[in-house]
Structures are given as structure tokens and as C-alpha cells.
Amino acid sequence: MVGKMKAVVGVLKDTFSFNDLPLSERIAFAAFLVFVFFFPWIVHTSYPRVVMIRFLLFAMYGLGWNLIGGYGGQVDLGQAKNVGFGAFATALMITWWGVPFWITVPVGITVAVVESFAVAYPMFRLRGHYFAIATLCVALVWQKLFLFWDWTGGARGVELPIKSAPNFTYMQFGTIGYHYFIFALFMAEFLFMNWFRKSKMSYELQAVRDNEDAAASLGINVTWTKVKTYLITAAMGAVGGSFYAVYHLYIDPRCVMQLDLSILIAMTAMVGGAGSIWGPILGAAILIPLDMYLGALLGGMGFYGIDFIIYALIIMVIAAREPRGIWGIIERARRRGYVLRG
Amino acid sequence: MALAAEITASGILMGSIFALVALGLTLIFGVMNVVNFAHGEFLMIGMYSAFLISTFLSIEPLVSLPFVAVVGFLLGIITYYLLIRYLLRGPMIAQLFGTFGLMLFLRYLVMFILGPNPRVLHQGVLIGKSVSLSWFTFDISKLAAAGFSILLFVLVSWMIERTKLGRALRATSIDAEAAGYMGIDTEKMNALAWGIGGATAGIAGGLLANFYYITPTVGMLFIMIAFATVALGGFGSIRGAFIAGLIVGLIMMVAGYYLSQIKLAFVYLAYFLVVVLRPRGLFGW
Amino acid sequence: MFSKTRSLLVVGFLVCAVTLIGVAPLAQAGSPKEIKIGVLFPLSGGLASTGALIRQGAELAADIVNDKWPNLDIPMAKWEGIPSLGGAKIKLIVMDHRSDPARGADLAKRLIEDEKVVGIMGCYNSSVTKSVSTVCERYGVPMINSNSTSPLLTRRGYNWFWRTTPDNITFTVDLFKFLEGLVEGKVRGVGKIPREELDDLAIAGEETEYGTTGAELLKEMAPEYGCRVVKYILYAHESPDLTSESQAMQAANPDCVLFIPYVSDVILYMRTFRSLRFSPHIIWGQDAGTVQPDFARVLGKDANGVITRTVFIPEVAIKVKPIAAQINNVYKERTGEDLSGTSARAFTGIQAWAYVLDKAGSTEPKAIQKACNEIYISPDDIIMLWGGINFGSTTPDEKGQNVLGMGMIGQWQWKDGKNVLEAVYPFDYATADMIYPFPEWE
Numbered sequence A: 001m002v003g004k005m006k007a008v009v010g011v012l013k014d015t016f017s018f019n020d021l022p023l024s025e026r027i028a029f030a031a032f033l034v035f036v037f038f039f040p041w042i043v044h045t046s047y048p049r050v051v052m053i054r055f056l057l058f059a060m061y062g063l064g065w066n067l068i069g070g071y072g073g074q075v076d077l078g079q080a081k082n083v084g085f086g087a088f089a090t091a092l093m094i095t096w097w098g099v100p101f102w103i104t105v106p107v108g109i110t111v112a113v114v115e116s117f118a119v120a121y122p123m124f125r126l127r128g129h130y131f132a133i134a135t136l137c138v139a140l141v142w143q144k145l146f147l148f149w150d151w152t153g154g155a156r157g158v159e160l161p162i163k164s165a166p167n168f169t170y171m172q173f174g175t176i177g178y179h180y181f182i183f184a185l186f187m188a189e190f191l192f193m194n195w196f197r198k199s200k201m202s203y204e205l206q207a208v209r210d211n212e213d214a215a216a217s218l219g220i221n222v223t224w225t226k227v228k229t230y231l232i233t234a235a236m237g238a239v240g241g242s243f244y245a246v247y248h249l250y251i252d253p254r255c256v257m258q259l260d261l262s263i264l265i266a267m268t269a270m271v272g273g274a275g276s277i278w279g280p281i282l283g284a285a286i287l288i289p290l291d292m293y294l295g296a297l298l299g300g301m302g303f304y305g306i307d308f309i310i311y312a313l314i315i316m317v318i319a320a321r322e323p324r325g326i327w328g329i330i331e332r333a334r335r336r337g338y339v340l341r342g
Numbered sequence B: 001m002a003l004a005a006e007i008t009a010s011g012i013l014m015g016s017i018f019a020l021v022a023l024g025l026t027l028i029f030g031v032m033n034v035v036n037f038a039h040g041e042f043l044m045i046g047m048y049s050a051f052l053i054s055t056f057l058s059i060e061p062l063v064s065l066p067f068v069a070v071v072g073f074l075l076g077i078i079t080y081y082l083l084i085r086y087l088l089r090g091p092m093i094a095q096l097f098g099t100f101g102l103m104l105f106l107r108y109l110v111m112f113i114l115g116p117n118p119r120v121l122h123q124g125v126l127i128g129k130s131v132s133l134s135w136f137t138f139d140i141s142k143l144a145a146a147g148f149s150i151l152l153f154v155l156v157s158w159m160i161e162r163t164k165l166g167r168a169l170r171a172t173s174i175d176a177e178a179a180g181y182m183g184i185d186t187e188k189m190n191a192l193a194w195g196i197g198g199a200t201a202g203i204a205g206g207l208l209a210n211f212y213y214i215t216p217t218v219g220m221l222f223i224m225i226a227f228a229t230v231a232l233g234g235f236g237s238i239r240g241a242f243i244a245g246l247i248v249g250l251i252m253m254v255a256g257y258y259l260s261q262i263k264l265a266f267v268y269l270a271y272f273l274v275v276v277l278r279p280r281g282l283f284g285w
Numbered sequence C: 001m002f003s004k005t006r007s008l009l010v011v012g013f014l015v016c017a018v019t020l021i022g023v024a025p026l027a028q029a030g031s032p033k034e035i036k037i038g039v040l041f042p043l044s045g046g047l048a049s050t051g052a053l054i055r056q057g058a059e060l061a062a063d064i065v066n067d068k069w070p071n072l073d074i075p076m077a078k079w080e081g082i083p084s085l086g087g088a089k090i091k092l093i094v095m096d097h098r099s100d101p102a103r104g105a106d107l108a109k110r111l112i113e114d115e116k117v118v119g120i121m122g123c124y125n126s127s128v129t130k131s132v133s134t135v136c137e138r139y140g141v142p143m144i145n146s147n148s149t150s151p152l153l154t155r156r157g158y159n160w161f162w163r164t165t166p167d168n169i170t171f172t173v174d175l176f177k178f179l180e181g182l183v184e185g186k187v188r189g190v191g192k193i194p195r196e197e198l199d200d201l202a203i204a205g206e207e208t209e210y211g212t213t214g215a216e217l218l219k220e221m222a223p224e225y226g227c228r229v230v231k232y233i234l235y236a237h238e239s240p241d242l243t244s245e246s247q248a249m250q251a252a253n254p255d256c257v258l259f260i261p262y263v264s265d266v267i268l269y270m271r272t273f274r275s276l277r278f279s280p281h282i283i284w285g286q287d288a289g290t291v292q293p294d295f296a297r298v299l300g301k302d303a304n305g306v307i308t309r310t311v312f313i314p315e316v317a318i319k320v321k322p323i324a325a326q327i328n329n330v331y332k333e334r335t336g337e338d339l340s341g342t343s344a345r346a347f348t349g350i351q352a353w354a355y356v357l358d359k360a361g362s363t364e365p366k367a368i369q370k371a372c373n374e375i376y377i378s379p380d381d382i383i384m385l386w387g388g389i390n391f392g393s394t395t396p397d398e399k400g401q402n403v404l405g406m407g408m409i410g411q412w413q414w415k416d417g418k419n420v421l422e423a424v425y426p427f428d429y430a431t432a433d434m435i436y437p438f439p440e441w442e
Helices: A002-016 A023-042 A046-071 A079-097 A101-123 A128-148 A175-198 A200-210 A212-217 A222-248 A259-272 A279-298 A306-321 A325-341 B002-032 B039-056 B065-087 B092-114 B140-162 B164-174 B176-181 B186-208 B219-233 B238-258 B260-277 C004-022 C045-066 C101-114 C126-139 C151-155 C168-184 C209-225 C243-252 C263-276 C293-303 C314-320 C322-335 C341-360 C365-374
Strands: B130-132 B137-139 C034-041 C089-096 C119-122 C143-145 C161-163 C200-206 C228-235 C256-260 C282-285 C307-310 C408-415 C418-425
Touching: A002 A175, A023 A046, A023 A175, A046 A079, A046 A175, A046 A200, A046 A222, A046 A259, A046 A279, A046 C101, A079 A101, A079 A128, A079 A222, A079 A259, A101 A128, A101 A222, A128 A259, A128 B092, A128 B219, A128 B260, A175 A200, A175 A222, A200 A212, A200 A222, A212 A222, A222 C101, A259 A279, A259 A306, A259 A325, A259 B092, A279 A306, A279 A325, A279 C089, A279 C101, A306 B065, A306 B092, B002 B039, B002 B137, B002 B140, B002 B164, B002 B186, B002 B219, B002 B238, B002 C243, B039 B065, B039 B092, B039 B186, B039 B219, B065 B092, B065 B186, B092 B219, B130 B140, B130 C263, B137 B140, B137 C263, B140 B164, B140 B186, B140 B238, B164 B176, B164 B186, B176 B186, B219 B238, B219 B260, B238 B260, B238 C243, B260 C228, B260 C243, C034 C045, C034 C101, C034 C341, C045 C089, C045 C263, C045 C322, C045 C341, C089 C101, C089 C341, C101 C119, C101 C126, C119 C126, C119 C341, C126 C143, C126 C151, C126 C161, C126 C209, C143 C341, C151 C161, C151 C209, C168 C209, C168 C307, C168 C408, C168 C418, C200 C209, C200 C243, C209 C228, C209 C256, C228 C243, C243 C263, C263 C282, C263 C293, C293 C408, C293 C418, C307 C341, C307 C418, C314 C322, C314 C418, C322 C341, C341 C365
Parallel strands: C034 C089, C034 C119, C119 C143, C143 C161, C200 C228, C200 C256, C256 C282, C282 C307
Antiparallel strands: B130 B137, C307 C408, C408 C418
16 A cells, blocks of 8 residues: 555656756746746737647647657657547547547547557567558558548538537637647646656667667567557547647548648657657747748748748758757757866 | 459559659669658659640650650759758658658749649640550550650669669668778769659659649659558569559559549558568568 | 756747747738738649639739729729728738648638738638638638538538528539430530430549538439439549549440549549540539639640539620629739639629628628628629629528529630630520530540
8 A cells, every 4th residue: 555655656756856857958948838828918819829729739749759759769650640530539429429528538549549559569560661651551541531431521521519618518718718728738748758758668668769679688578668659659649639629620531630740740859859858849839830920921922832932941951950850959059068168 | 354454454554654653762762761752743843844845845745755854863963962961861750851841842842933733735746645455445645654664664673783883872772881991982872873763753754744734732642652652562672663563553443443532541551461461561671 | 057058048949939939920000991801712732723713813803892993894893992981992811721621720810810800701622611610600700701612511500601602502403404404405506415315424523521512412413303323433632543433434334424623633534534535425523623724724625525513604794794794804914814713703702792891881790790691782793693692591501601693504615726615504695506415535
């Protein structure tokens, strides 16, 4: 009994403690949290709030992807399928039976986890590009099936019934309400990641990433470690999908399960710096506002594609100049700082 | 029976065209382990150059093929020196996103310059002509594209396996460092692989322009098929790409005939099943 | 432990990057003499060329309302702004939704709250129209839709959504009436056609909201008019090849091939049909793809004989509607092309906005809502052949649909080196002898 209590306390401590991080990072993150928390009261226009919600959503997607892609080093380009499972579980159960949102979320997670488990073992026999293309292909097969089936609404999609806001059963709010809703989800996922980072599983996973043979010789079950991580990533994608469904109130397989979404999710983690807890947040903080503002400011000007050209140039420059992402730049600057002081 | 023959014939025809599209992708991968998301855009630029050259110089589209190949070659070389060289230093994921960025860049640069409207070639010896057999009508431009596809595959395999240049390319692909010690300029070899890859994509585009419409976004129709083809055949395997192309073509034709909506799902599923049994594709090494 | 560089960098990056979000667009004070309307269309990706047409149509309408046009007889050309609002000008704020419902919804919020538009027009893709109209419904902001024809849109009981264009039900009924007309010998230049020559249908719908609902509607209504569906295909527009679909249709040996396409896929179908030497008696397209100038220009002679549902045909305008011919000329001067069903509907959408604002005499949402529900625009004021514009309902579950709309059917005919869209339905407005059957491929 006491042992159990101790274990729980240990987990809680790991979840909420950031003591192992440098002070500067803790200060920066606290500043970031305060900023996001008060954001709707600092900025009174709608679009920045919308961009903020999208940023938090993608930071969340990115944190989930970072598990398998960053800590696990497996390039998974199929996260959109999990987003789709979550979104469809929520949307369909709400429209068919009026099930409260919070009951649909575990269902979405279950679907995503079960499906991922089914494909995980064959998938993890593959390496490198074979794995990346396989994840892409599986996600696209699901998209095609969801478009094909009638019970998912096919290409017609699913429209959720509009309730008078705010409604906590179906989670429908104004923009500010959604802001805090996604912020809470983001925080939950972030705290989980904080725990995960320090867990035994994380060290096993990184050992597997760095050298599978060495990890196996240490008695780590290589495949099971990867599969576990893959399942957690799937669950996190599904939560994001459920939010997407009640936020936009309209989904179809083209918007929640598309290839571009999978790539954008992986890209947020990559641009920020995969394998670091801050990476996905930094990446989303750069890519999402960039994309949304370029689209809104330049997209309607009549110069076709000028917004995409600028966006693509920035991606290319980051990928070419700093393949380890923004976090790579920060770490390099840090090292230089040590050298200067030394 | 006639139906089966008809579907098989068009499957082989389209399959060899898919294989042609995938040739450059597998070539580049074979030499330096980079998957090029922008390959569909190389194809699109090939189509546009065939269109522009044959329209403005009013020459036969087939005659424009050498020029298109040169355009593709230069595009490949420039891409290598301006972008890929730097991407090679990073992890695989940075390479994927670098070429993904290149894909968006090329697609929308062409849209920015030439506008979004679709175009089609109207004049040419192949265009709109068909041969009718009792059971099937062949589109001559597709037949020609399939013929060129076989020709190019033979040519490229010959070059890789028999020539000194090919041996240098293969040496670079097996062990770049060791190849460097042997006096092979690996930088040049990489650039060359991109050039040849670009040239084959350009030729594929020039041939497609004879029967396909041309828009800046046409590349995205082919890129996933090309990925599945290359991965199915085994990354870097030239023979594998051709056979995988035929398989993909046949699957698409049979599935498309009965269940058009999910025919692409069958292609992706086929890839998945093959790699589950053979994790390096049909002919991967 | 505390490093200055490090903390500066980290704080700088985290906060600055996120503050980027906070860069609010410069709040435009906006003179009272200006009324903003948000316009959302696809201006990138596969539908960019379609979005360009819509934009041109919408901008022409706004210019005609705003400026003086002494040579035009259409009443609103004399307005110089909205009369009841003291000559306030209409300003269109165009944005690109990239065919993505989520982006459309986000941009709609930007238009509503930041740009303070009085209303929204859009969005072409029926799926995006759905998500954007949901946003408008929640914010209580009026939205007039000009180009989405999925019947579901006006059947959701929304209080802030109106549609000027007839929906797919109208167009589908038109098609079957046209086929009956062929049997009865009512079509100009064609004698009575035996019913057996027309009653086998092959339906090919593009796999989107618009294509799926359109195809299902055709399938449902075919038996009512004594037609049989011998082949029913939904295809993906991202498919690089449509040979097997075409072969499947050819094997079913239909009399009529009915497309619900976007533009690039129908071009590919036509080219494949040619290579297969497949010529059914009738090839009909449900507007979007087949009606665009791109379709006719790109296919050239191969488009000869293709029938398309539309709402605007320049040849008819020249003969029976002088104001429409004038507008068409202005449009042609600007863009080098005739108005098409796509651009003319966008024109009419903005025109409807102008009339609604004039009737409301205010930019208050409630006043606009009332004006929309009560508006009647006379047929003499618009460029379409419709009976005018009046939002009501044709069935009890419908709301905000223009009940006076009317569809037409045109046929591309290759004349003197270019394609001309000739009217073949309604029968009274026929401008040329119909080409029947669809010509054999050379």
C-alpha cells in the first residue's frame, strides 16, 4: 500500500517537476504559459485568437508525433489517420446518438490504438524510407476507405449539430472558450510528455533509436518499445482529432485525413527540433502563424501562389541550413555561450 | 476474355508510363538515399517545357524531347547544388521536408509565372491518333510513351551496369567515402545522379504532354503513385521500378474497372502487403 | 548555472515567435462610405483557375455598383454606390480558402471580426460553404452563396444563409426534361428520337460533396423519368489515370454519359474517350467542369457536341437580354473571355448583395437578414434569364433558396476555329440546331 502510494507520488512528482531543466528554459516556458493564458485578453481581434488555437492544436499534434518521430527516431508520415479516427469517432457519435463529448474521446483513442496495434508489428519490420512510405500508404488507405464508406458520410462529411454556446456536454464555445479548452488539452499532453521524458520508457526508446543492437543486448525489447510509443502517439493524435471535430463542427475525410496534415504535423516537430520537448512548440510557433498570415494577407491578392512560394522558401532554408531545427540553433548558441564564458 | 485482354493491355500500357515517371526517383534514391518529394514537379516542368517549346517554336512535340531532357537535367543539377547538397548533411526527415518545400516552391512558382489555367498540346504526330485492334483501341501517344519507357529503362540499366560512369555511380551509392578514396568525385556523381534523374522526369513529362493536360498542380497526381512504385520495387532498384510500375498499372486498371473509388487504396495496400513479406521491396538491396 | 545568452535566446524565441501571432492586422478605421463584403474562394491548388473566374465576375459586379457606367442599361450601373446608404461603395475582401473547410472557417472569422465585413459571399466548394456557413450562423452574419449547388446547403434550417443559384435538383430535373424533349421532338434541329436511344445512363461523379450528391440525385431521379442507370461511378480527382473508368462505361454501352466533374478530370475523360473511340449519344456535364472557358479552349474541337448545364449563355444574352450582352462585353474587354456560368453566377451573387444592402438601408445584420428574406429583384435587373431573385423555399424543409432561378442547357459547338456555347434548353431560347448524336471521333 505504502509502496503504491510512493509510486504514485513519484509519478506525480515527475509529471509536475521541471527541476532538471535549466533555469532559463523554465523561465521562458513560464513566460510562454502566462502569455498564452492571458492571450485572449491581450489581443482583442478574432484572427490572432484563431491562429493561436491552431497553434496550440498543432503544438499538441507535434508533441504527440515527437514521441515516435523525435524520441523514437521513426519517421511516421501517417499521423493524419489517427486525427481522423478521433474526429470521426466524436463527430459520428455526437450526430448519431448525442453522446457527450467526453465519452467519445476514449472511443476515438481506442479506435486509433487498436488500429495502430494491428499495423504496428508488420510496420516496424521496416526501416528508413520503407517505414515512412508505409505509414503514408496506410494513412491514405484509411482516407480512401472513409471516403468510400457510406456510414462515415463519405465525401459529404459530417456536420455536427450546433448547440447554443457555451455547452459543456458537447464542448461548444465562443473563440475564447475554445482557447482555454485547447490550452487545457495542450497542458495535459505537455505534462504527460514531461513525465515521459524522464521515464524508463523514454531512455529505452532513445537507446533503441541510437543503436538497436546495443539496446537489444541490454535486454530491451526493441519492437515492443517502438510499438508502445507508436500507440501513445496514435492516442494523442486522436485527442487532437476529437477537438478538431467539435471546434470546426464539420469534418470530412479530405480535411482530417489528408496527406498534407500528416506532413505538416511531422514538419512542426522537425522545424522546431525533433527529440526535444520544446521542439514541437517552437516549430508550431513558427510554421502556423507563418502559414496562416501569409495565406490571409497574400492569398487573395491575385498573385497566384505567392504565399506558398515564401512559405516553401522558408521551409527549404530551415531544412538546408539547420537540419536539427530551431532547437539546434539554440543549442549551438548555448555551447558558444559556454565557450565564451570559459 | 476480350475484357481481360483489354484491361491487361491498358494496365501494361499505363504501368510502363508509371514506371517511366518513377525511374528518376529510384535512380536518385539508389545513389544517395534521398526521397524526392518534388519529383512530380520535375515531371510537371517537363510537361510545361514540352508545351512551351513545341508551341512557341511550333515544332513537333517529339522533336522537343531532347530540349526537355536538357531542361530536366539542368533542373536536377541546380537543385542538387542549391539545396540537396546541404540537405545531405541532415537526418532523413530534414531531407524529406527540404524536398517537400521544393515541391511547393516549384509548383507555385510555375503557377505564379504561367497562371493556373490548364493547357493541352494540340499539334503533333502522335496526338489524338489511335490504332484499333479487334478487341482494343490503343492510344498511339500512350503506346509511344510506353515504348520510350522501355527504351529508357534499358538505356539507364546499361549505363549503370556497363559504363565506367555507371560503375562510379554505383561505387558512390555503396560507399561514398570509399569511393572518394578511390579518386571518384562523389559530389560530381551525386549531381550527375540528380541530373539524370531530372532528365528522365523531363522526358516522362514531355511524353505525358502528348495525352495529358498540363497544370501547375499536375505533379501531385503522380507523386504518391511514383512513391508506391519505387518502394514496391525496392528503393534504388531499376529493374524493380519497372516491374512495380507494371504491377501498379495492372492493379489500378482492374480495381478502377470495378471499384474506381478505392483503386488507389488497393495500390497502397499492395505496397503494404509486399513490404510486410519482403521488407525491402521486390528487388531492394 | 544561469547563462545570460541562453536565457535571452530561449525567452526571445519562445515569446517572440508566439507574439508573432499577436500581430493584429492594422485596424482599418474604414470610412462610413465603404461597405466590406468578405469573399472566399479557392485561389490555389487544383481549383485555382476556377477561383480566378469567380473573382473576375465578383469584381466586375462590385465595380459596376460603385462607378458610373453611362453606357450600361442595367439599373445598378447608375447607382454609384448603394443608394439607400448614401452612395456607400462596396469593397470586396478576397481570400483564398485553399479548398480546405477548416481554413475557410478560420478566414471567415477573420473577415467577420477583424475586417468587420457586413457579410460573406462564397465559397464554391460545397464542403467549404458548409463550414463557413456554420461560422456565419454562429456569429449571426449573413452569407449569400452564389456558386455551390449541393441541395443539402439550404436544407439545414440556417437563418443566415441564402443562395442565389438554383441547386442540383433544379438542374437534374432540367436534364430529364431536356431528354423528354428530345423524345418528343421539341429540340431545335433534331427530330423525334426514340426513347430507347436515350434511356441508358452512365453516371460519373467526382468524389467530393458536390460530385457525390449530384451523382446520387441523378441515380435517384432516373427511374422517375423512365431511365436506367447502367453504370454508376464515383472517381477520385487525384487519380492520375481514368482509362479503366472510361472502359467500364464503354462496356456498359450507355446512351448518355453524365458527368458531375471539376475541370481537369473532365478534360482527362474527354481525351480518354477519344483514344477509346467511345462516343455515346449524349455527353452531359453538371456545370462546374464543362462550363468553363478552359474546358472549351483546352479541348478545342474535341469539345464539339458536349452538353453542359449552365445558367448563362452569351449567345442567348445577345439575342434576348440586351443588358446581359452589355455586361458580357465589359467582361470580355477586361478578361478576353465571355462570361461563363461560373463567373456570371459570381456576378449575380455580388449583385444580390448590393440589392439586399440597398433594401436593408443599414449594415445591421438583423436589417440585412430581414431584407434577404423579403427581397425581390426583378428579372429586368439581372443578367440571368431567371424570374428574378427571391429567397423562399420550394419544399417545407428548405430555407433561403432563390425560388425564381432557372437552369439552362448549352452545347459546345465548334464553329470557325473556336467553341461557341449554344443554348438548347429551355427550348424557346434555343440559339442553334442541336448536334445530335455526339459526333463520332475522327
